[in-house]
Amino acid sequence: MSSLQDRVAAVPGAFSRALRRSREFVAETDPVALAVVGIMTVSLLGALVGFLLVSALTAVPFVVFLASAAYGWVFHQGLTARALTFAMTVSTILILLLIIVFIFAESVPMIRYESATVFGVSVPGLRMFIQPNWDAVSPPIRYSMVPMIHGTVMVTIIATMVAGPLGVAAALFLSEIAPPAVRETVKPGVEILAGIPSIVYGFIGFTLLGPWASDKFDILGQGTYLFVGIVVGMMALPTVVSVAEDALAAVPESMKSGSLAIGTTDWQTMTSITLPAAISGVSAAVLLGVGRAIGETMAATVMLRGVPRLTEPIYNVFYGQETLTSLIARNYGEADGLQMDALFVAGVILFVTVLAISIVSQYIEWRMRRKLGGEA
């Protein structure tokens, strides 16, 4: 209880301290520079308001901002630079917030349409998740997200099964076993792989892997979650190798030396010391790869069938219907009305998922730093 009281008491204290500090800052600074920064702030805020109101006069405050920034840059560079960098940071966050608000707002009609009644209570958006039918044209018109979530989960699991073991093994080899010369050449090479545009993978998948799989596995037509997963796994591989290698290399040399000194083999040191010590970083690497797999669009769109429905049985990986990303990519051109709102719902689901993954991997990274921080 006392700590709470302390905290309550600390708030006005901190506030008055901040006030005092800003008063000192104002007293110490050239009033002309202060005026310039003040004009910059006011005009930039004015430009923002104009932008939000879609006013034709938005250009006026923005030009004032540019002019005052140019003046400040010439005569009071230090303070102007501080103000500018702060403004850039704020606008980055602001843009992100506006995007989030927009996709959520656009998905509202769909969430209203797909309400379902549970125990007499109408729950908005629930019907999108409790039945698997998608049909945007013929009645009953239903926009279920279940087939796309299923597709995304399937592709992600397969991609993780490809990128995880391969990536971690490659990272272990590069970090612990390979001679420095090999590491210096292979690691940049792996990172170059990350630069291949995804449509190239998708094109190979559509023209080569798809027909081949259709032929060999006796599948009706082309488009399988299995091969989309494998291709996406390949695409995520460079990220996994690169991040996992960094994590393994960050394990302090003293820990490994200590282990070797008590008579273990290299392999025993790797499996019982290096890997466990770096496990958080390695899992973060795999999670980053998973994030890439979930967000992968082009390859999935080109290779999948584009008919939202569950595969039968549900674990059947030889038929590939649609993922959340490919749904958006395939339909944005033709969709209107509710169908368009459904695409925004898919966007919201993707956004929330990727956000969760990113938070979890940040948390793991933070834990790792705390665990090994004293030594690194």
Added chain:
Amino acid sequence: MPQDEAGTGAGVSRRKFIAATGAVGAAGLAGCQSESSGDDTTETTTSGNNNQNTQTTTQSGSSEPEMLTAEGSSTVYPIANTGSSYWNSNPPNSDGEYWGSNDEGTVPGWEDLGSPDMRLADYFASLYGFEPTGQQATPPFMTSIGLSHSGTGCKSVWDGLVDIGNSSGPITAELGWSESQRDQRVVDHVVGRDGQPVVVSSDVYDAGVTELTGEEVRKIYQNEITNWSEVGGHDQEIYVIGRAEGSGTDTSFRLNMLGSADAPMPGVNTRFGQNQQVAQAVQQNEGAIAYMALAFTGPQVQPVAINFEGTVYKPDKDAEHTIFDSDYPLNRDLHQYTKITDDTPNGTDMREAAFINMFLTTFGQTVFVEGNNYIPLPTKDIESEKAKLPDQA
């Protein structure tokens, strides 16, 4: 016809648009006249050559043909506009790519035209009595195509604002006319058709499925027939390819083949947005059926004959009933309307005839109609359409 509905809602802007188009047309015309008469003067003073040339100059100076204007449907627009672009550039017969023939290539249908020794617009205009100019980018008269809606195009030609009204629907439906009103007021020139032939992959075609009934196609797309052996083919599951859900192509197929615009399609295995993707998927998969633009068919992607209630529509331009016909349920006519006036009692003046006639040749059908992914007219329709034009000079 969503675009037409949208057009009705914005009546004012449409009227404004017509006025604007008219004004632009007139301005263009004025510019064109002053420009060409200027050219003529320089030509006579600088090169002052033979008798025939001088005669041309005097003639065009006194009664230069007006610019030909057209506007209307966005569906007919690609055909008319490509034609107009070719016409206005008036390429020489040594071009090979756009007109005529050379070592590198020959335009389609060049032999049928009798390999004329003239530029493109010069040749087609001379068939209706216009003097050739012999110059690049200077056809005997210029052409201009505006883009609006089917209904606007029909109204503009009836109001006399343009020479040709482009429409993807019949003018009777667009303006609420009776058929006798139509016959008194305008002449209907069909230059091509919009539609999707049904295609199958080569293994299906080779196994003997060269004809399907409309009912069979419906059952295939609605999952009531799932194996080619049920319709006379080999034992192979049917790979059913559809088009992007809710797209124009998808909707018109549901409407014309499955009975209503919101008919369910539970049999569809894959959906693609583009003709190229459909063609590629039909090529590289066995047992495939799809519908797509005719321009993408080939030996690997075979159009099939369709039997609708006893009438067999064949993929052969010279057959009695063809998949290129107007009454083939997946097709609709693309019209160019011209107005009947006191000066032109049969409805089509020489400029209009010269321009429309260009589309009614193998060259025009291949380059302008098929080249824009539309369905070319079968032989018998080309003949009946040509019969509507005045006699050639």
